[in-house]
Amino acid sequence: MTSNNYIDKNGKKALFTKKDMTKMALNEGALGMEFSWNYERQMHLAFCMMIDPYLEKIYKNDPVGYRLALTRHVEFFNITPQLAPFVGGIAVSMEEAIAKKEMEPESVSNIKTALMGPLSGIGDSIFLGCIRIIALGIGLSFALDGNILGPILYWLIYNIPAFGLRIFGAQKGYELGFSYLDKIQKSGLMNKLMEAAGVLSMIVIGAMSSGMVYTTLGLEIGSGESVQTLQELLDGIMPGIVALGVTWLYYWLLKKRVSPMVLIVCTVIIGIVGAYFGIFVS
Template sequence: MEAMMMTSKLNQQVDAYQGNITKQDLTRMAVNPGALGMEYSWNYPKQMSVPFCLMLNPLLKKIYKDDPKGYAEALQRHLEFFNITMYFAPFVGGVVASMEERVAKGEMAPEAINQVKAALMGPLSGIGDSLFLGTLRVIAAAVGISLAVNGNPFGPIAFLLIYNIPTFLTRVIGAHKGYELGVSFLTKAQESGLMDKVIYAAGIIGVMVIGAMTVTMTSVSIPIEFGQGESVQTIQSVLDGILPGTLALIALGLYYWALTKKVSPMVLIVITMVVGVLGAFTGALG
């Protein structure tokens, strides 16, 4: 029985790499210029779309080597909006590579790829930001600084090792696990309807993350006072008494409405800057 289980596991591992993509391809993808440069080709309208496409490009060339039109469509597909904690990008790349192989064979609709990417971005970013940026980086800095202030030259090295070893392992292992997950699970999940449930659940988590980020990352208030004597209040205090984060929620609603009307994100950024400067100058906003 044990031998049969080991054989089954071995067969699953072999099946996972039956396509054009090899383990070496996935490892190189996890540390290529696109993967390592996720924050260096960032832009406001589509954020990490360019480096993600650059990271995935060698695999797309291999998958669509005899299909120039399919290759061009895949590049266009991955130049859509994408944003994630950078260390999880290779994991998504692995999932996407396995799905692109299915698309190239006509076994999967191309639209499913962007649906899965959108479903993974929010939850993985919530986990990644908390784990790597909010926890691991702080621990690494604390250890490095404590050594450095005592004159130990190993301080900066300790910081780099503590922070980078786990993140690089996450990149490489994530790329392989993402590919294996895509091959062994996504197709069956799509056929059984489980994928729709996964996307729906991930979407709920993503909306929760967006809601939390809206309140914590939007700094705006209305300091206008009304009343007399000890009963003086500000409009902001009244709004906070009704619903904390009211202005952030209103701003989110306005931005969402504008984006549905195809207003350019750059135009929204300029409008936000103008409103902020005028509001601070007149005292209407704080």
């Protein structure tokens, strides 16, 4: 491998270089992952915008393939923004293989879905739960004394690792896809990786369901000193069972092709009405 080009073991040169991947990690789509965020598909437009210049080059002689690729990449996508270029690099390398008929189109959607949950769990913990807190602690200690270094240090401590990871992730993601994905797929290891990522995703979703789905029932059972809320009764059976049940209900409704916007509106209405009549409590 040269300093800027990707070369596999057979001496084959990749379509894109490290410089191309660095540009992808810093383009409008990569830096604007949350600018076009919406409740239905979240970061899908920004992700597609991030890799679009590379899809154009891959499918420059195949307008139908280009259109299908764009359709694939406006599907639901959500991840810690600093890790999006890593997934983008993998996606671009896989699109090269798809354009050459070496890989099924569904594979790129599958790998994106498998990576979102585990990488988000890791990325959010590092950037939101660790680096941001450290940066704020150091920055505020200077700012409270009126020192201009406060905001500067905060910006540097948070953004240096963030931008470093964006660039490194984009380069390594593309390298991984170009050099190893085809080999991994042929060896059967891809299915094992997908299964392992799926298990980790379920663990992350389970933890998020318990901690981030705020559904507390206020209905009371019994009277006097023996009164007990329905929430307490259900938590005695299994803590978090209400939140888990709501999560699975929404998942089932989405599989039935109920629009996410309909679910959002219904949730707001049910929440307001339920809180008014004491069914739900904050």
